[in-house]
Amino acid sequence: MKLSVLANLYGAKSLDETLSILSSLGVHTAEIGAGGYPGKAHCNPAELLADEKKYDEFVSTFKKYDVEICALACHGNPLHPDAATAKMYDEDFRNAILLAEKLGVDTIIGFSGCPGDSEGSKYPNWVTCPWPEDFLAILDWQWNEKLIPYWKDMAKFALDHKVNHIAFEMHPGFCVYNPETLLKLRAAVGDVIGANFDPSHLIWQGMDPVAAIRELKGAIYHVHAKDTKIDKYNTAKNGVLDTKHYGDELNRAWVFRTVGYGNNETYWRDLVSNLRLCGYDKVLSIEHEDSVMSIDEGLRKAVNFLKDIVIYEEKPTTMSWA
Numbered sequence: 001m002k003l004s005v006l007a008n009l010y011g012a013k014s015l016d017e018t019l020s021i022l023s024s025l026g027v028h029t030a031e032i033g034a035g036g037y038p039g040k041a042h043c044n045p046a047e048l049l050a051d052e053k054k055y056d057e058f059v060s061t062f063k064k065y066d067v068e069i070c071a072l073a074c075h076g077n078p079l080h081p082d083a084a085t086a087k088m089y090d091e092d093f094r095n096a097i098l099l100a101e102k103l104g105v106d107t108i109i110g111f112s113g114c115p116g117d118s119e120g121s122k123y124p125n126w127v128t129c130p131w132p133e134d135f136l137a138i139l140d141w142q143w144n145e146k147l148i149p150y151w152k153d154m155a156k157f158a159l160d161h162k163v164n165h166i167a168f169e170m171h172p173g174f175c176v177y178n179p180e181t182l183l184k185l186r187a188a189v190g191d192v193i194g195a196n197f198d199p200s201h202l203i204w205q206g207m208d209p210v211a212a213i214r215e216l217k218g219a220i221y222h223v224h225a226k227d228t229k230i231d232k233y234n235t236a237k238n239g240v241l242d243t244k245h246y247g248d249e250l251n252r253a254w255v256f257r258t259v260g261y262g263n264n265e266t267y268w269r270d271l272v273s274n275l276r277l278c279g280y281d282k283v284l285s286i287e288h289e290d291s292v293m294s295i296d297e298g299l300r301k302a303v304n305f306l307k308d309i310v311i312y313e314e315k316p317t318t319m320s321w322a
Contacts, residue, residue, distance in 0.1 A: 003026075006030075006073060006286065007031065025299070025303045026303070031109065033073045034074050036110065043099070045098065046095050071109050071222055073109040077114060100163050107163070114174045117142075151189045196224060205240065226259065227261060229254060231252065231254060231255070240253050272309055272310060
């Protein structure tokens with residue numbers, strides 16, 4: 001397993017500066033934002049595909065700092081009911097796939113997306129309960145008319161271009177938000193669909209990440225290292241569904257934290273060990289979204305915390321006492 005960083009946390013810095021920081025921290029693997037919400041500050045696939053000189057400069061920067069790209073991040077909502085918005089995210093995702101093919105990267109990270117409730121919708125509609133029965137009708141339409149057909153087409157495009165891992169971050173607000181919905185889409189589309197396992201979004205929904213890892217055995221294609229702290233007092237009053245601004249940390253039911261500030265070392269050791277037990281041995285990619293501390297401090301603390309937790313060496317073929 002390798003330690004990685006989702007590099008868009010330094011979107012205000014150049015790629016050269018960003019990779020310099022990562023390598024100075026002893027991190028030599030990076031997940032690169034390539035469109036959608038992660039942006040294109042370090043990597044604009046359309047430009048890199050159209051300009052061989054820019055592409056060569058891009059690749060040489062990674063070689064300069066001995067950093068490898070483990071995945072391209074292109075989170076968006078290509079199923080957005082606004083046609084122009086959906087087209088933008090769709091184009092970003094397809095360009096990310098084409099660039100990944102050229103780079104020899106086989107994993108694209110993203111969201112499943114969420115449609116509206118009908119063809120005439122203006123905004124996405126995330127269904128979270130089965131009653132009144134209107135919601136079940138919406139859910140059926142979203143999955144059968146939009147979600148499954150779209151990802152069947154995109155999965156074929158990805159496989160045609162040697163990208164065999166589309167890793168969905170299971171995120172509330174989108175149709176795939178937990179192991180059950182991830183596996184439902186995977187069953188309908190094929191095993192090109194898998195999970196970007198980000199425990200932070202599961203924690204606040206009340207899931208146990210280790211139980212989720214075991215449920216997703218064989219379907220985890222990427223992992224984000226991001227923590228969540230549940231505020232037991234605010235949750236006791238109002239539950240976990242919270243629409244207050246992320247910057248209102250003191251009053252929210254939960255907030256994203258740097259690893260180790262939401263859950264302790266034992267928690268993360270169990271998580272990493274179960275990833276290995278379930279066959280995952282790729283990367284643990286730090287995603288910094290801690291609003292309580294600066295980017296530099298949050299990243300530094302996360303790297304230092306995880307260095308002793310990541311299992312770096314190959315899995316033993318036999319027990320030492322056997």
